[in-house]
C-alpha cells in the first residue's frame with residue numbers, strides 16, 4: 001500500500017500533527033490535574049476535579065488519541081511499514097514509544113478513577129515527576145519522526 005494516500009498525503013500528515021497537538025495538550029494537563037486532585041482529597045474541591053478530569057477525557061484525550069492512531073496508521077501504510085519497506089527503524093522505535101505513551105494515558109485515567117474513589121497512594125513529589133513523562137516522550141518521538149536517524 002506504499003504511497004496509497006497520493007495527493008491526500010500532506011493533508012493526512014497535517015491532520016496527524018493537529019491531533020498530536022490536541023492529544024499532547026491533554027496528556028500534559030491530566031497529570032497536573034491529578035496533583036491538584038490528590039491535594040484536594042477530603043475537601044469539597046475534590047468533586048470538581050473528578051468533573052474536570054472526566055471532561056478532559058471525553059472532550060480531548062479519547063477523541064484525539066483515536067484520531068492520532070488512525071491517521072498515524074494511514075501514514076505508516078503509506079510509507080510501507082507493512083510492505084517490508086527498508087529504512088523504517090525510526091518508525092518502529094517511534095511506535096514503541098507511542099505504545100508506551102498510550103499505556104501512560106491508561107494508567108493516568110486509572111489513577112484519576114482511584115482518586116475519584118478517594119484513594120491516593122503516590123507521594124506528591126513522585127506524582128509531579130511522573131507528570132514529566134509525556135514531555136520526555138514527545139522529545140524522543142518528534143526527533144524520530146523528523147530526523148529519522150535510522
Ligand code: HEM
Nearest residue numbers: 016017020068069072073075076079098138141142145146
Ligand atoms: C499513534 C501512532 C502513530 C503512528 C502510527 C505514526 C506514524 C507516522 C508516520 C508514518 C508519519 C509519516 C512520516 C513520513 O511520511 O515521512 C508520521 C509523521 C509525524 N508524526 Fe506520527 N505517528 C504516530 C503518533 C505520533 C505522535 C504521538 C507524535 C508526537 C508526539 C507524532 C509526531 C509526528 C510528526 C511531528 C510527524 C511529521 C514528520 C515529518 O514529516 O517530518 N506522531 N507519523
